[in-house]
Amino acid sequence: MKRIKIEQLNRRVGKKVRIAGWVQTIRDQGAIKFLLIRDDSGVVQVVVKGSKSKTVFDSISDLTTESVVEILGLVKEEKQAPGGLEMAATSLSVLSKADPMLPIPIMEKGDGEASQGKRLDWRWLDLRKPKSALIFKIWTTMEQALVNHCSNNGFTRIHSPKFMSSPSESGGELFEVKYFDRKAYLAQSPQFYKQMAMASGMERVFEIGPVFRANPSFTSRHDTEWTSYDMEIAFIDSHQDVMAEEEKLIVAMLKAVEKKYGKRVKRILGRKLVVPKRPFPQIEFFEAKKVLKSMGLKSDKPEDLSPEEERAISKYVMEQHGHEFVFVTNWPVSARPFYHMRFEDEPELTKSFDLLWNGLEVTTGAQREHRYNVLIKQAKEKGLSTKSLKYYLDFFKYGCPPHGGLGMGASRMLMKLVGANNVREVTFLYRGVNRLTP
Numbered sequence: 001m002k003r004i005k006i007e008q009l010n011r012r013v014g015k016k017v018r019i020a021g022w023v024q025t026i027r028d029q030g031a032i033k034f035l036l037i038r039d040d041s042g043v044v045q046v047v048v049k050g051s052k053s054k055t056v057f058d059s060i061s062d063l064t065t066e067s068v069v070e071i072l073g074l075v076k077e078e079k080q081a082p083g084g085l086e087m088a089a090t091s092l093s094v095l096s097k098a099d100p101m102l103p104i105p106i107m108e109k110g111d112g113e114a115s116q117g118k119r120l121d122w123r124w125l126d127l128r129k130p131k132s133a134l135i136f137k138i139w140t141t142m143e144q145a146l147v148n149h150c151s152n153n154g155f156t157r158i159h160s161p162k163f164m165s166s167p168s169e170s171g172g173e174l175f176e177v178k179y180f181d182r183k184a185y186l187a188q189s190p191q192f193y194k195q196m197a198m199a200s201g202m203e204r205v206f207e208i209g210p211v212f213r214a215n216p217s218f219t220s221r222h223d224t225e226w227t228s229y230d231m232e233i234a235f236i237d238s239h240q241d242v243m244a245e246e247e248k249l250i251v252a253m254l255k256a257v258e259k260k261y262g263k264r265v266k267r268i269l270g271r272k273l274v275v276p277k278r279p280f281p282q283i284e285f286f287e288a289k290k291v292l293k294s295m296g297l298k299s300d301k302p303e304d305l306s307p308e309e310e311r312a313i314s315k316y317v318m319e320q321h322g323h324e325f326v327f328v329t330n331w332p333v334s335a336r337p338f339y340h341m342r343f344e345d346e347p348e349l350t351k352s353f354d355l356l357w358n359g360l361e362v363t364t365g366a367q368r369e370h371r372y373n374v375l376i377k378q379a380k381e382k383g384l385s386t387k388s389l390k391y392y393l394d395f396f397k398y399g400c401p402p403h404g405g406l407g408m409g410a411s412r413m414l415m416k417l418v419g420a421n422n423v424r425e426v427t428f429l430y431r432g433v434n435r436l437t438p
Contacts, residue, residue: 001072007041009085012075019044019087020070020095022128024107026063033060035089036082037071040133045081046071048089056092066098066106066128116424123429123438134268135418135426138261139410142417143208145256146229149249155204155231160193162186162210166388173213175224186212189407192392194232195339195368198403199395203234208410216433220422221307221360221412225431229413232368232405239341239351239367242404243327246355246363247278250325257417271419274324280355281317282327288313303335311359324416329353338382339375340366341404351404357416365406372396 001018009017021039035046050057063069070093078086104114104122106129113119119126126132150157163184167174175186190207197205211228233245257265258273265271283291292299292309295316299309305328317326331352333342340350352366369375375396379386386393414426424430429438 003070005041006037006039006044009044009075009087010083013077013085014075016072016074016090017087018070018072020068023063023065023067023069023098026060026065033057035060035063037069037087038128038130043082043130044085044087045078046073046087046089048092052088053090056089059092059094063094064098064100066102066125067094068096068098069094116422120424120430120435121438127428131268134261134264135414135420136428138257138265138417139414139426141257141260142253142413143229143410145253146206146208146249148256149252150204150206150231153204153248155206156197156202158190158193158197158202158205158207159209160187160190160207162212164192165391173215175212175214188213189228190230191339191405191407192395194230194405195392195400195403196395198232198234198368198370199398199400203401204232206231211407218433219307220424221415223411223423223427223430223432226423226427227410229408229410230405232403234401234403236367236402236404239329239353239365239404242365242367242406243282243329243353243355244279246365246406246408247276247280251275251278253413254417265418269418271417273417276323276325280325280327281321281323282329282353283313283317284330285328285332285349286330288328291316303332305354305361307359310356310361314356314359317356324358326356327353328356336366338378338384339368341369342378355406355408357413360412360416362412362416363406363408365404367402367404370396370400370402 003018003020006019019037021037024036024038024043027034031050033048036043037046048057048060071089072091073087073089075085075087077084104119104125105112106125163179164187165184167185167188177184177186189211190209194205207230209228210225212225215222215224233242236242254273254275258275262273265273292312295312297309297312299306314326317323330349333348333350336350336352340352343349343351350366354361355363369378375393376386379389411423411427415423420426
């Protein structure tokens with residue numbers, strides 16, 4: 001008999017089926033034992049009666065929670081059981097018995113839950129929780145929607161190298177590695193290679209891949225390795241074209257997740273998913289600073305937004321526009337990389353943006369400078385060596401169209417999607433300053 005998933009049991013009432021999963025709880029009531037069995041689709045109550053099947057009843061006398069079992073039984077309706085269904089077991093096999101001394105509780109909440117650090121030490125056990133399983137199902141749907149959107153809108157997928165001979169963003173926060181007889185660096189971004197694709201004539205590209213930054217921060221939003229969603233578009237008029245494309249992408253991603261998991265997100269995670277309306281609100285950087293000042297917020301970052309300021313601007317936009325998203329545009333030159341294009345009439349500003357979602361920066365993007373001589377000039381102004389940037393600058397030496405793009409943090413998107421407060425909760429295996437295991 002073929003195994004079926006627990007979520008399919010409602011179509012098998014009155015029939016004998018085979019399931020397999022983890023023993024979530026065991027309740028012994030003398031002549032009757034109740035098991036809650038969990039797989040990645042749901043939980044079902046299994047009843048074992050000594051009077052009906054003494055062999056099965058006796059075989060589970062030393063069964064432990066989180067053991068992996070296979071069960072044959074009859075599916076029936078039972079209003080008191082989770083999901084309104086129950087299985088009467090006729091056969092039970094232990095596929096893998098769990099040590100009774102679990103290092104962390106699997107189903108406890110609140111005060112009974114282990115600390116985050118300990119849960120990360122035992123991440124493969126922590127991931128057994130239905131909440132965690134749902135998060136990664138959502139990630140799968142979100143990412144597939146991204147791929148579908150890009151594939152249906154003329155994008156070509158690329159896979160750029162993660163070893164680089166020179167920094168892809170700045171001279172700081174680099175992981176340096178030994179590369180045979182010389183130094184190499186782990187890629188902070190696929191930025192240079194996306195732009196190479198523009199010079200190659202690809203016109204629209206996207207990438208999903210890991211990026212690395214030696215960030216010494218211990219905050220809830222930072223990590224040293226994460227998955228980045230990147231895209232680059234040629235023949236644009238300004239950064240507004242890039243923002244418009246991102247709006248369409250985000251709507252497509254959230255529509256897909258809401259359609260498939262909206263009800264479960266509300267029930268299990270307590271988060272109501274909202275598919276945003278286009279266009280998203282926009283506020284220029286220095287206008288945002290004026291608003292923040294009027295709100296009484298003092299900033300020690302005159303050319304950047306602190307986490308507190310990001311939250312305040314998002315709150316302001318929600319009050320003014322009823323929107324979870326806001327583009328903060330036209331950032332100062334001092335806050336942006338040398339390759340961001342500047343306004344002709346306001347050369348101290350760049351054609352760039354950050355996208356905030358409910359108080360968190362999830363995207364950075366811009367129109368890039370595609371003119372060779374201008375790039376050299378701007379690199380020198382930033383104190384960068386044009387010699388070390390030679391291979392990158394050469395991309396623009398033989399004709400490159402006006403272009404722009406963005407980088408989106410997948411884990412930050414997921415944080416906002418599921419209402420998590422920490423990037424560690426939505427990362428399969430988190431990497432930070434003090435964490436390289438498991």
